[in-house]
Amino acid sequence: MSQPTPADLAARVRDGDLRFHELEDHADADAAAAARRLLVAEATDADLDPLGEYAFDAAAVHGSNIENTLGGVQVPVGVAGPVTVDGGAGTAERYLPLATTEGALVASINRGCSVVEDAGGATARVTKSGMTRAPVFQVAGVAEAEALVAWLRDNVPALREAAESTTSHGELLDVTPYVVGNNVFCRFRYDTKDAMGMNMATIATREACDVIEAETDASLVALSGNLCSDKKPAAINAVEGRGRSVVADATVPRETVEERLHTTPEAIAEINTRKNLVGSAKAGALGFNAHVANAVAAMFLATGQDEAQVVEGANAITTAETTADGDLYVSVSLASLEVGTVGGGTKLPTQQASLEILGVAGGGDPAGSNADALAESIAVCALAGELSLLAALGSRHLSSAHAELGR
Ligand SMILES: CC(C)(COP(=O)([O-])OP(=O)([O-])OC[C@H]1O[C@@H](n2cnc3c(N)ncnc32)[C@H](O)[C@@H]1OP(=O)([O-])[O-])[C@@H](O)C(=O)NCCC(=O)NCCSC(=O)C[C@@](C)(O)CC(=O)[O-]
Numbered sequence: 001m002s003q004p005t006p007a008d009l010a011a012r013v014r015d016g017d018l019r020f021h022e023l024e025d026h027a028d029a030d031a032a033a034a035a036r037r038l039l040v041a042e043a044t045d046a047d048l049d050p051l052g053e054y055a056f057d058a059a060a061v062h063g064s065n066i067e068n069t070l071g072g073v074q075v076p077v078g079v080a081g082p083v084t085v086d087g088g089a090g091t092a093e094r095y096l097p098l099a100t101t102e103g104a105l106v107a108s109i110n111r112g113c114s115v116v117e118d119a120g121g122a123t124a125r126v127t128k129s130g131m132t133r134a135p136v137f138q139v140a141g142v143a144e145a146e147a148l149v150a151w152l153r154d155n156v157p158a159l160r161e162a163a164e165s166t167t168s169h170g171e172l173l174d175v176t177p178y179v180v181g182n183n184v185f186c187r188f189r190y191d192t193k194d195a196m197g198m199n200m201a202t203i204a205t206r207e208a209c210d211v212i213e214a215e216t217d218a219s220l221v222a223l224s225g226n227l228c229s230d231k232k233p234a235a236i237n238a239v240e241g242r243g244r245s246v247v248a249d250a251t252v253p254r255e256t257v258e259e260r261l262h263t264t265p266e267a268i269a270e271i272n273t274r275k276n277l278v279g280s281a282k283a284g285a286l287g288f289n290a291h292v293a294n295a296v297a298a299m300f301l302a303t304g305q306d307e308a309q310v311v312e313g314a315n316a317i318t319t320a321e322t323t324a325d326g327d328l329y330v331s332v333s334l335a336s337l338e339v340g341t342v343g344g345g346t347k348l349p350t351q352q353a354s355l356e357i358l359g360v361a362g363g364g365d366p367a368g369s370n371a372d373a374l375a376e377s378i379a380v381c382a383l384a385g386e387l388s389l390l391a392a393l394g395s396r397h398l399s400s401a402h403a404e405l406g407r
């Protein structure tokens with residue numbers, strides 16, 4: 001049987017014969033997307049032809065990455081580096097792929113990378129790892145809440161057995177209860193290996209919740225109770241971590257700071273204190289940094305991460321100080337970087353290509369090492385960005401750089 005054309009499909013939607021979101025059941029995915037573009041263009045007068053230029057397989061993304069596919073958005077990708085990352089997941093010279101439309105950003109991170117490279121590279125380590133999901137249960141009152149907390153303490157093996165029955169990779173690390181009146185939040189934390197793990201943790205926690213409801217008087221109100229805390233600014237992630245907590249640092253010789261960054265270690269340290277620490281404190285910020293979100297967002301987009309989790313990824317503190325030898329020590333600590341090299345958007349071809357640039361596509365050996373290496377690369381990218389922007393503020397080049405490269 002011949003495939004219906006996009007025009008046929010669009011006509012059948014107009015006639016009420018087909019539903020807009022079920023076109024893939026009646027035609028191939030590219031034709032379905034083209035039919036939607038016709039219908040939306042008709043309704044809005046927008047020119048949707050550019051959305052029809054995409055490099056992924058529409059059938060592969062339908063139902064696992066997107067619904068009501070219209071097409072694709074293109075974001076330019078640049079590259080910074082190479083920069084040597086001495087990481088817990090291995091030492092390598094890495095090029096950093098960055099998807100952005102902010103002029104001067106790649107130039108800045110590239111400058112930071114070249115300065116860090118001149119200084120011998122950066123060190124990075126994942127210091128804590130675990131994806132969380134925190135369902136909220138209702139109990140009768142405080143006495144029952146305390147009983148549930150005690151039950152949880154004694155029954156982690158049963159919860160682990162239930163949760164891990166849903167995954168061959170995920171491991172339940174711990175369950176931390178928080179009581180608020182007659183609400184008990186159980187923060188489940190998993191080692192999700194190379195997956196960012198939010199689907200994995202959610203599916204596993206659902207299974208564990210059945211055990212809690214069967215064995216106690218608690219009643220599940222919501223599988224996510226917001227103490228997880230996913231895609232919202234939250235102090236719990238800054239303190240306890242979520243995904244990977246990762247730290248990167250470098251020591252840059254004074255001459256390099258002066259010659260390549262046109263400023264001094266003292267000026268960078270002072271700007272960091274007054275801007276990133278004092279300014280952020282006064283602003284009531286969670287992130288005590290200059291623009292870690294820039295590095296995180298650009299690498300997230302390039303490598304197929306969940307872009308909404310830039311919220312947690314920007315939860316970072318930058319430090320800068322002059323060493324006893326008069327050089328510059330600079331560090332960035334990202335408390336909650338949620339990344340994966342399998343699952344989600346990582347399987348799309350352009351995103352795969354970026355993961356391949358970094359040498360971390362797919363599952364690692366051992367499992368989890370590729371996601372660790374990705375986290376360490378993003379942390380070094382953020383370090384390079386912080387160093388370059390702090391320097392630009394020190395040399396008073398921020399506005400001229402953006403006037404030249406950013407408009
Ligand atoms: C623009 C620079 C780098 C010039 O900096 P420069 O030192 O005058 O440049 P240069 O021509 O001497 O080159 C130095 C190095 O920079 C790199 N570089 C230089 N140009 C390019 C380029 N076109 N493409 C790629 N790489 C470039 C490259 O590594 C080069 O080394 P080389 O390879 O020549 O040996 C500098 O002025 C700079 O970094 N400015 C800061 C810009 C910045 O960081 N913007 C971040 C975004 S701002 C924002 O979004 C957040 C904000 C600011 O609101 C947050 C806050 O409140 O703080």
Ligand SMILES: NC(=O)C1=CN([C@@H]2O[C@H](COP(=O)(O)OP(=O)(O)OC[C@H]3O[C@@H](n4cnc5c(N)ncnc54)[C@H](OP(=O)(O)O)[C@@H]3O)[C@@H](O)[C@H]2O)C=CC1
Pocket residue numbers: 166167168169170192193194195196197198199200201202230306340342343344345362363364367368
């Ligand atoms: N459900 C939710 O509430 C939320 C979902 N998301 C979305 O979740 C998706 C990410 O979830 P995530 O669980 O990471 O991905 P997926 O749901 O895509 O699952 C990835 C699967 O890959 C398998 N796998 C194969 N090799 C490995 C390996 N080396 N390490 C780990 N797992 C491996 C695992 O299977 P197995 O488990 O069988 O071992 C794992 O469950 C994104 O699309 C994101 O946007 C985001 C926020 C909330």
